[in-house]
Amino acid sequence: xxxxxxxxxxNYPYFITxxxxxxxxVFQDRAKAELLKEVLYQTRVxxxxxxxxxxxxxxxxxxxxxxxxxxxxxxxxxxxxxTYARAxxxxxxxxxxxxxxxxxxxxxxxxxxxxATITYVEQNPVKAKLAGTPQDYPFSSAHPKxxxxxxxxxxxxx
Numbered sequence: 001x002x003x004x005x006x007x008x009x010x011n012y013p014y015f016i017t018x019x020x021x022x023x024x025x026v027f028q029d030r031a032k033a034e035l036l037k038e039v040l041y042q043t044r045v046x047x048x049x050x051x052x053x054x055x056x057x058x059x060x061x062x063x064x065x066x067x068x069x070x071x072x073x074x075x076x077x078x079x080x081x082x083t084y085a086r087a088x089x090x091x092x093x094x095x096x097x098x099x100x101x102x103x104x105x106x107x108x109x110x111x112x113x114x115x116a117t118i119t120y121v122e123q124n125p126v127k128a129k130l131a132g133t134p135q136d137y138p139f140s141s142a143h144p145k146x147x148x149x150x151x152x153x154x155x156x157x158x
Contacts, residue, residue: 013052013066013153014073015117018081018103021096025058032088033139036061037146039084049076050149050158053118055125056139062121064108066153073105111154118150 020026027033033056040063044051050066067076085098108114122134122142134142141148152158 011066011069013050013064013108013114013117014105015108015121016063016065016073016077016103016105017060018077019060019100021098021100023059023100026098027056027139028058035087035091036084037139039080039087043076043079043083044149047071047076047079050153051141052114052148052150052153053121053141054146054148055121055137055141057124057128057130062124064114064118064121066149066158077103077105114154 027036036056040051040054043049048068049071050068052064052066054061054063063080065073065076067073081099081103088098089095108117118141122140125131125137125140126134131137131140134140135144137143138145140146141150149158
């Protein structure tokens with residue numbers, strides 16, 4: 001069966017979900033979750049995409065990302081997944097696939113849907129009983145020490 005090509009729209013947020021190979025619960029390990037959080041912020045700066053929200057779950061990542069003009073969500077995910085896999089393999093002396101090859105994405109078309117999507121993402125750790133409130137979870141954009149580009153994007157400043 002032929003894979004469908006991803007549809008691309010400029011300056012739209014994408015809600016993405018990507019899972020670890022075999023749905024292994026890698027990010028139960030706080031150090032590995034912290035590394036993914038660092039990679040998200042580093043690749044955001046390096047490749048110029050906007051990070052509007054995220055939650056690092058034990059076996060997957062949810063994020064809301066706006067690719068920079070000229071890039072696609074596929075390119076952004078290749079940057080994030082590849083950077084993390086390389087760093088993980090070096091730090092933990094491992095090899096082989098880290099992530100499932102594909103990821104799920106959906107364009108978010110208006111502010112109401114964007115806010116609902118970010119709420120869903122940030123509530124995910126609470127629903128999974130990883131935290132009492134979204135703000136308590138250190139690997140989510142709801143945490144006070146995890147800044148995003150949301151307000152700048154909504155105000156047209158990004």
